[in-house]
Amino acid sequence: MTEFLDLEDSVNTFVAWPANRVIFEASPETSSPIANSESTPPAPIKKPMKAMSESSTPITQESNQMETGNENKKCLVMAITGKKRVIAEGRWSTNDPLQTVHFVPLGPNAVKVWIDVVKVKDACVWRPSSEIECMEDAIGTAIAWPEDKVVLV
Template sequence: MVNEIPLGPNAAIVTVEMVVKPGAYLWRPSPAISLMSDALNRTIAWPIDRLRLPDPPIMDESNRKSSESGSPSTGSSGKGGKQKCVLLDIENSGARVAVGRVFSTDPTENVHFVPLGPNATKVWVEISKFDDARVWRANSEVECIADAVGSTLAWPNDKIIFM
């Protein structure tokens, strides 16, 4: 729920930190919030395919634990991911632990036989930045980000940066 409205599939929870066009209407207005100027410093729902953020800063080699060997791609599975994203550490360190692609935000979608649920996104993990970082919902085969490269994961929406 965002502003007492269900989030729904293919939408993300976004915090508005800066308003460029104060008079622009929101995608999903509520009685209290209908314009971008009303949404400043508040959370709103926004369509994933309309999110564009600047590229993340490139980490220097001393801070990088990368498993960029090989060329994992969404094409190898026959499934094409959509919006590119960065996964943030679930321990709240703010570290960028992986790069991937959004597959779905549909709460009924299964990830490793478990429904995605609310406030989560199904992502395809392409590149590990920190191999030992814990995953959000570990299972017998996937416990850390390195295990998830080339497969899908459930990841909390508040720990995803869309690119």
């Protein structure tokens, strides 16, 4: 088996590549590259857990004030740098502070957003992880984003 160290080593060969890392450029024959590619599956919808007994942690009023009816609604993700610039398009999943994003609780004033289309690939994410540092890394996955920087459309 041949090991490729650089992308140039793989020129004129077949290589396995993650589907969510392939970008189709529009040509005159196609109206939209997104229309011809497979879309990201819908975000799972989880119901908030109810307290099972008095000894378990009760759901506070603050954590129960999540938006209802916004699940899977299309949204725009705005830059966190203060510029009024759309850096990605996605789908609102939840703003329930008890939900987790990559094993980290969402917390207050945050939204879990599924990223479908990235407009600014090198924009930094709000909460980087070992695998997701910029918006290009977030395509097809969920990320946490400040609630005041997510606009429902």
